[in-house]
Amino acid sequence: MKVFVAGGAGYIGSHTVYELIRAGHEVVVYDNLSTGRANAVHPSARFYEGDILDKTRIAEVLEVERATGPVEVAMHFAAKLIVSESVAQPLAYYHNNVEGVRQMLAALVESGVNNMVFSSTAAVYGEPPKGECFEDDYTLPINPYGETKLASERMIKWVSEAHGLNFCIFRYFNVAGADATLEIGLDKDQLTWLVPLIMQTALGQRDKLQIFGDDYPTPDGTCIRDYVHVTDLAKAHVQGAEYLAQEKNSLLLNLGSGKGYSVNEVVNAALELFPFAYEYAPRRPGDPAKLIANIQQAREQLGWQPYLGLKEILQSDYSYRKSLIIPSLLHSRESQDL
Numbered sequence: 001m002k003v004f005v006a007g008g009a010g011y012i013g014s015h016t017v018y019e020l021i022r023a024g025h026e027v028v029v030y031d032n033l034s035t036g037r038a039n040a041v042h043p044s045a046r047f048y049e050g051d052i053l054d055k056t057r058i059a060e061v062l063e064v065e066r067a068t069g070p071v072e073v074a075m076h077f078a079a080k081l082i083v084s085e086s087v088a089q090p091l092a093y094y095h096n097n098v099e100g101v102r103q104m105l106a107a108l109v110e111s112g113v114n115n116m117v118f119s120s121t122a123a124v125y126g127e128p129p130k131g132e133c134f135e136d137d138y139t140l141p142i143n144p145y146g147e148t149k150l151a152s153e154r155m156i157k158w159v160s161e162a163h164g165l166n167f168c169i170f171r172y173f174n175v176a177g178a179d180a181t182l183e184i185g186l187d188k189d190q191l192t193w194l195v196p197l198i199m200q201t202a203l204g205q206r207d208k209l210q211i212f213g214d215d216y217p218t219p220d221g222t223c224i225r226d227y228v229h230v231t232d233l234a235k236a237h238v239q240g241a242e243y244l245a246q247e248k249n250s251l252l253l254n255l256g257s258g259k260g261y262s263v264n265e266v267v268n269a270a271l272e273l274f275p276f277a278y279e280y281a282p283r284r285p286g287d288p289a290k291l292i293a294n295i296q297q298a299r300e301q302l303g304w305q306p307y308l309g310l311k312e313i314l315q316s317d318y319s320y321r322k323s324l325i326i327p328s329l330l331h332s333r334e335s336q337d338l
Helices: 011-022 055-066 083-088 090-111 144-163 194-202 230-247 263-271 296-302 310-337
Strands: 002-006 026-031 046-049 073-076 115-121 166-172 174-176 209-212 227-229 251-255 278-281 290-293
Touching: 002 011, 002 055, 011 026, 011 230, 026 055, 046 055, 055 090, 073 090, 073 230, 083 090, 083 144, 090 115, 090 144, 115 144, 115 230, 144 166, 166 230, 174 194, 174 230, 174 310, 194 209, 194 263, 194 310, 209 263, 227 230, 227 310, 230 251, 230 296, 251 296, 263 310
Parallel strands: 002 026, 002 073, 026 046, 073 115, 115 166, 166 251, 174 227, 209 278
Antiparallel strands: none
């Protein structure tokens, strides 16, 4: 099966490409490298540089690929995704996230690609009354990021009805960790997620970790989140693509661990592995108190099951970041010697 992966040089996209190739599939990566890394693209994948807002370029790549067999499934990972940034820059988020999906859908319809896997988010649920999210729960995002993803989901559904597109929409919860090879991981300059911030502090890149808010309506006052290992998440995308190619039916599924951990609980679990300092800070805008995935539908419809837990998430992320620091330090010392 040939799979087109928009955003395949980014964090989740690159891990999905690795898992697609491990599963024996042919992969075409499309990325503008604005936040993705060229060295994160698997060497067995074919890479095309291009923007998600450029329908002509996407259609061109799909046409070039047709010479060796048509693309059967397209995946979309090319979105802006920082909640606090979306609150400050809503126009930029609507432009990239919604218009980008529209342009890609137009290219897929024009090119006859009938299967799409879409990277969505638990942020579409907003503040769920019970904290545990089911796929048929009411959706009322509380930040522009969640709104743009929900708008994209709805657009995909309408295009499905009009043009026979089969889709698999995955609503992610908190994704973290790194590939077991340590060849790829979350390698970004701007980080707002708890696990990488813990690692930066533990590795001396930050003086202190800031815990945003200790007055939420939760047992210990800190936000509760569902953490899923990026490798487990990537494998779900492989299963989703295979399902679409074989079954020609559409799915909308939560992807998480099905377990909730407070920020304090994650911090304490990390402190058992390595020391670091932390302090409490005011709440960030747009953060709900509790988000946990119900993943029963993913188990039943895809046969998907997360296998890697919080300890594996923390250890793999730490090891990956440490592997990045050592070559950097060696290069710095070599430069000083010169």
